[in-house]
Amino acid sequence: MTRLESPPAAPPPAKSAGTLTFIVDDEPDICALLVDTMTPFGMDARVFSKAGDMLAALSLESPDACIIDLGLPDMEGMHLINEIRKQSSVPIIVLSARSHASDRVMGLELGADDYVVKPFDPREVVARIRTVLRRTTDRSPIPSNAAEKAHFEEWVFCPQSHGLTSPKGEELFLSTGEAHLLEALLRAPKRVLTRDYLLEHGGRDDSLDRSIDVRISRLRKKLSRPNHPDIIRTVYGAGYMFTVGVDWR
Structure with a gap:
């Protein structure tokens, strides 16, 4: 059963061989649906109901991707995107009932990599996670020396x-x-x-x-x-x- 976590007080647990996604949503049913769909694809997930808990965990651990809802109880989701970008380049997928183009534009402008509107097919979300992860690991504009800046x-x-x-x-x-x-x-x-x-x-x-x-x-x-x-x-x-x-x- 999926549970909502608080940030760990001790050093973070060792990362598994699968990818790790942080999910920030205060709707347990949606979180459970996402986790159940992601697990067969070798994707691990940590679920948070509050933005503050997720940011605390992010300071201790580096997930491969983040899925965030915009309607969180302790922080506006757009502000959360901005806070994440102050400390990490982790791929961010917004999951929200807000379908207006202006919300999508704002999310992208603040640094989100993708935007999915609720209601959604969880398999689509998994596909989008895999897509942003491919961009991170496989794609580079021109082959380059890894040490070059x-x-x-x-x-x-x-x-x-x-x-x-x-x-x-x-x-x-x-x-x-x-x-x-x-x-x-x-x-x-x-x-x-x-x-x-x-x-x-x-x-x-x-x-x-x-x-x-x-x-x-x-x-x-x-x-x-x-x-x-x-x-x-x-x-x-x-x-x-x-x-x-x-x-x-």
């Missing part, structure tokens, strides 16, 4: 950790889609890359047709500086271009 305008980007360090030394964590999209741009600076090319490397998102534009918008906000307001330039009718030089080392 991109240096540009005093920024440093690490493709392996999805970490982006600002000129002030602040560490930002990108979603899987953001990280792959940024790497594609950084591998071809000062060249126009088409939306189709970037979609292939940033991961297609069927929940929103213009997901590439949303991710570009998120990257622009994170990279925004007065001396380079258009570091990612829109080339109308063609695609996008990273406008400054990049040093990989």
Whole structure:
């Protein structure tokens, strides 16, 4: 029987060979349905009814993915996405009854990788988990040296950790889609890359047709500086271009 957990006080348990997904939802029936569907696929799950408990566990353990509901008792789900992104690049799938396009856009802008509307087929959720995990483990825009980092305008980007360090030394964590999209741009600076090319490397998102534009918008906000307001330039009718030089080392 699925139970709602509180964060462990002791060191986290050893991770099993299967993937680990954190589920944050205050509806036990939905959590049980997800766990029962995921288990035959070798997916382990830890269930939380409150955002605060999940964030505490996240500071001790690194799941492979997170599924979060937007209507939580202790924290607005959109705020939870933002809090997760402050400390982790773990793939996030939103599971919500909110079906309006504006909610989907906001979720993606804050860093979610996918968005599923309730009611849902649990097998679809499993398929979407597997998809975001493939993006994390299998997909890379261009084969690269694992130790390489991109240096540009005093920024440093690490493709392996999805970490982006600002000129002030602040560490930002990108979603899987953001990280792959940024790497594609950084591998071809000062060249126009088409939306189709970037979609292939940033991961297609069927929940929103213009997901590439949303991710570009998120990257622009994170990279925004007065001396380079258009570091990612829109080339109308063609695609996008990273406008400054990049040093990989």
